[in-house]
């Protein structure tokens with residue numbers, strides 16, 4: 001009976017269609033009263049007239065034609081772009097072309113609920129903790145994966161911790177749709193959120209996410225992030241400073257709840273990338289949490305851990321995670337996420353930068369060895385949008401944050417000039433593509449913008465870069481561009497999906513997310529950004545229904561099996577939260 005029900009639910013979920021049948025594509029969450037407001041209509045030509053009515057009064061408040069049309073360079077589809085920025089009065093409206101219609105919300109603080117949900121998502125991802133009804137409503141669940149009995153995998157064995165040694169490594173967040181915990185992605189996610197925090201401290205001070213720690217005097221975002229930092233701290237071998245790449249089951253679990261999971265869990269191989277991402281994250285966390293009296297001890301410890309991990313990386317500068325090679329040598333074989341990265345120049349740059357800033361803040365001027373590494377790697381990396389595998393721009397972001405906060409104490413006007421140039425060069429090149437963009441967007445104008453996780457790495461990530469450009473210059477065009485990235489994610493895109501669960505009028509119902517499926521609640525956990533359109537379709541053989549399109553911007557499938565287009569992940573939500581919260585703070 002139980003199995004039948006599960007099957008029925010899964011069936012219902014996989015019936016979700018490939019595209020929003022409504023050709024009117026808008027930001028389904030809504031628009032700020034004084035911001036730019038555009039909609040995109042699929043296959044509508046120049047001639048059409050569009051009308052916007054106020055829902056309450058029924059009165060026509062706007063009529064007009066497209067400001068331009070644009071043809072997709074790959075699918076050849078024609079789209080009309082209409083601009084109704086003139087409407088600045090708060091309200092709910094209906095946009096129509098005579099045949100189809102779509103509601104439009106215009107409101108102050110229109111991203112407020114989404115901002116909170118994007119952070120609450122991390123609470124819902126917590127591992128080894130009861131998720132209670134008070135904070136999670138219908139998505140409450142018992143605890144699972146205590147991770148107090150974790151084995152040292154043979155690949156990670158050392159003299160003081162031979163294979164099979166049991167360590168305790170509890171807590172933190174599940175990485176994604178799966179239940180494993182990975183240092184590379186954790187460091188990236190935590191740090192990106194700390195970047196958003198340091199650029200918007202006032203906003204976050206007053207943001208109540210309704211989590212168990214909400215009543216203490218620490219901003220909720222920092223409370224939530226600390227959950228994962230504490231787990232990360234347990235992943236360092238105190239003996240030598242090396243950091244395990246991940247904590248994982250040998251194989252991915254089935255679609256079952258955490259408390260039903262029985263596979264043993266292992267810490268696997270120390271890697272250079274893990275050590276450096278860990279070092280960067282601990283250094284950054286040390287100076288941010290160190291401002292709070294109750295975190296003085298933590299700050300000292302994290303600072304030490306950062307330097308220890310960095311030293312390990314200097315002594316082991318090229319230990320990469322190669323899962324196949326590892327599996328040829330050791331048992332049990334491990335077949336979970338790799339987060340493998342064969343170039344750690346950017347990780348060295350980033351870790352060195354974070355340590356320099358933190359040491360200077362602590363008035364320790366003895367940073368020469370880190371400085372030398374940063375100088376050496378600075379010209380040997382690719383800047384641009386940061387990802388879990390390319391963290392060079394996180395160094396830039398932290399430097400900008402430090403300049404805002406500590407000013408001349410950070411010195412180096414030349415470095416600052418270099419950094420500003422990287423951000424503005426990137427931002428201006430992207431801005432230049434908007435006038436011919438099909439979706440009135442600085443992103444998504446090249447097929448290369450669509451890949452596994454592109455909603456985060458191409459769109460939310462670009463919005464964040466735009467917000468840095470806005471801070472550096474005060475020029476509103478960058479803020480507008482960040483909003484356009486948000487518009488894309490929230491529905492003004494080629495599939496018409498609002499890509500955040502639980503938001504908008506048409507959103508993913510069947511994400512590749514074990515927690516969303518095994519809980520028997522029909523609605524998926526809310527506040528999660530799915531990966532997005534990915535013509536790579538690496539999940540083709542696993543997914544229960546075929547993709548409906550192979551176009552770069554339409555290769556999205558709202559199906560539980562689609563891990564390559566419809567999974568959720570902490571790094572993706574970190575960029576969603578950073579973008580949406582930061583916009584809320586600015587608007």
Ligand code: 9MR
Pocket residue numbers: 176177178252336337542561563567
């Ligand atoms: O559930 C897994 C997801 O978290 C990963 O991102 C993805 C790629 O590594 O793999 C998923 O697991 C699938 C596996 O790779 C292939 N067989 C089906 C698994 C579940 O759908």
Ligand code: 9MR
Pocket residue numbers: 175176177178336337338339452453563567568569
């Ligand atoms: O986000 C990762 C993406 O950049 C990679 O292309 C992909 C395949 O290696 O893996 C993604 O990360 C997955 C991780 O390996 C396991 N947990 C789920 C992550 C999101 O799909």
